[in-house]
Amino acid sequence: MESRNRGRRRGRTNGRKGLIFLDRPGFGQLGTKCIVKANHFLAELPEKDLNQYDVTITPEASSRAINRSIIAELVKTYKERQRDYKVAIKFVARANLHHLGQFLAGKCADGPKEVLQILDIILRELSSKRFYMVSASFIEAIPVTEFVAQLLGKDVLSRPLSDSDRIKVKKGLRGVKVEVTHRGDVRRKYRVSGITSQRTRELVFPVDDISTMKSVIEYFQEMYGFTIKYTHLPCLQIGNQKKANYLPMEACKIVEGQRYTKGLSERQITSFLKLTCQRPRDRENDILRTVQNNAYDQDPYAKEFGINISKKNGIRRGTSPSCSMLKYHETGKEKDCLPQVGQWDMMNKKMINGMTVSRWACINFSRSVQDSVARGLCNELAQMCQVSSMEFNPEPAIAIYNARPDQVEEALKHVYHACMNKQKGKELELLLAILPDNNGSLYSDLKRICETDYLANVWARNTVLLDALSYKIPLVSDIPTIIFGADVTHPKNGEETSPSIAVVVASQDWPEVTKYAGLVCAQAHRQELIQDLYKTWQDPVSGTMSGGMVRDLLVSFQKATGQKPQEWKHIACTVVDSKICHPTEFDFYLCSHAGIMGTSQPTHYHVLWDENNFTADGIQSLTNNLCYTYARFPPAYYAHLAAFRARFYVEPDVPEKGSGGQRVAGETCGVRPLPALKENVKRVMFYC
Secondary structure (H helix, E strand, O other): OOOOOOOOOOOOOOOOOOOOOOOOOOOOOOEEEEEEEEEEEEEEEEOOOOOEEEEEOOOOOOOOHHHHHHHHHOHHHOOOOOOOOEEEEEEEEEEOHHHHHHHOOOOOOOOOHHHHHHHHHOOOHHHHHHHOOOOEEOOOOOHHHHHHHHHOOOOOOOOOHHHHHHHHHHHOOOOEEEEOOOOOOOOEEEEEEEEEEEHHHOOEEEEOOOOOOEEEHHHHHHOOOOOOOOOOOEEEEEEOOOOEEEEEEEHEEOOOOOOOOOOHHHHHHHHEEEHHHOHHHHHHHHHHHHHHOOOHHHHHHHOOOOOEEEEEEEEOOOOOOEEEEEOOOOOOOOOOEEEOOOOOOOOOOOOOOOEEOEEEEEEEEEOOOOHHEEEEEEEEHHHHHHOOOOOOOOOOOOOEEEOHHHHHHHHHHHHHHHHHHOOOOOOOOEEOOOEOOOOOOHHHHHHHHHHHOOOOOOOOOOOOOOOOOOEEEOOOOOOOOOEEEEEEEEEOOOOOOOOEEEEEEEEOOOOOOEEEEEEEEEEEEOOOOOOOOHHHHHHOOOOOOOOOOOHHHHHHHHHHHHHOOOOOOOOOEEEOOOOOOOOOEOOOEEEEOOOOOOOOOOOOEEEEOOOOOOOOOHHHHHHHHOOOHHHOOOHHHHHHHHHHHHHHHOOOOOOOOOOOOOOOOOOOOOOOOOOOOOHHHHHHOOOO
């Protein structure tokens, strides 16, 4: 790496509260030149100005849909109605396309946002009329019985729901709009407040002031001539608890176009990932097909403004820097390894610093895994560790213990105390847990109990967590260096009272920089900026921000450490830093590893601060090297993993008693602190 002076390289002010981004110091030159395809399409723009207008509609319309209709028809749609609308159009500004050209040529630092916004509106206009746009997951407009079957993943028409099923259905349907289907053309809509605890065949209600009771089945038959078939299912509750109305599930359908704000199930997530996991050629064909279907050459709005969009995706020049040579132990058959296409294995290699595992145990929570299979798995693990230069005791501290998934805490206590008694007070170094395929909360329960409770020394992976070092890469820095990674993760949709989790990890082992200790903390719900930033740097815990948050981060870092931070981000074996990148700022795209499935997505890195005066090749090589320093990813993603793990430590909310038992979104409540991690857990990469 080239020698660097200690001067701080500054960039231009980007207009966001005086925040300074770095100017690009040049372009990467190292490595083999290559040609890559990008999902970017060339847009030819007219050499003329675009006018911007402010539109005011009086009286104010109740929805965006009405606004669009008014603008499209200019009162024509509503001329037969009692209310007329006045549309006032006022000239605001003229957007100069020459400014955009200057920006793309690198002659000015600020991108003309107004011009880009106008172009975006023009190109989206036709699509917005063709398609119904929902910016989040939405609920399919299907019969409620079919929705319930999909939600539970089983047939619900032939057997009643269990108590746990009923809870899931109530949570999934609460707040959802449904329309009735048993009244012919009359499709009244209602919002579901819950479901009944009784089956439909058991439900009765008063029909007059003298408390004459009638069953739901009789009422629907007499009033609508509708025969309820699935009387074993509960009814939907409409209205409040005191005056609830009942609707049979089979007589209701989900209203289309509703956002789904709750978390997706594991099955839904798996299906979604399978759908999006495409090979590069298939993904490219889908993109080209979408551009073809958009037919920009026939778009009347694009034509009117003189905009032409190419039908071919862009061909861009990139570089493939040489992958770092990985160094292994001298006693192995292979002492070093050059990754091919970002991939390598441990065959014929030994770890640089193989640790010792003397006391370990195994708990089998899966009924489908027999004892002989579990023993074979443990034996193979021990043999593999020994071959890789770890001293691994082939015999467990106690025999493999079998337990049910609902006995997590009891099983852990039994194994812990049994091992302590047999090993004369010496704690376990490794605990293996065999989980069933559908383990529900078992995994999170294991992590929460083992890492924050009495099993302070028990983890579920050996190489990372036992402080071993598999390999080394060439020197990252020639001076003592700490590399930080930080992240803030937020709860799933629908979890309105759960805190956000802030995490920082920091390297401990210069010059290798392969071991990262981490600290976690809870903060206010969906708070992007890490709270008490100066305090958390002293802990030290921090976060990396972008935009206006970066200045606060830099000031707090300087207060806590007496220095200013360097912003590291990740890199790949293929780098693109021109054409599709910012014209003047220091950014690049990097794809360091080949994905196991589908198309690998390159990461976009933007250097926010640099006191080292890195060249483009220097920062790109450093980032790429960090991707190869250990089993997973560079520091920023280590922080993400730690935050994901800390989510398991959050105790689940207990529903409040009373009507609904549900808190209002955004309700102010104190942030519950996370359980404290044991000191010996903090020092290792427990989150891997």
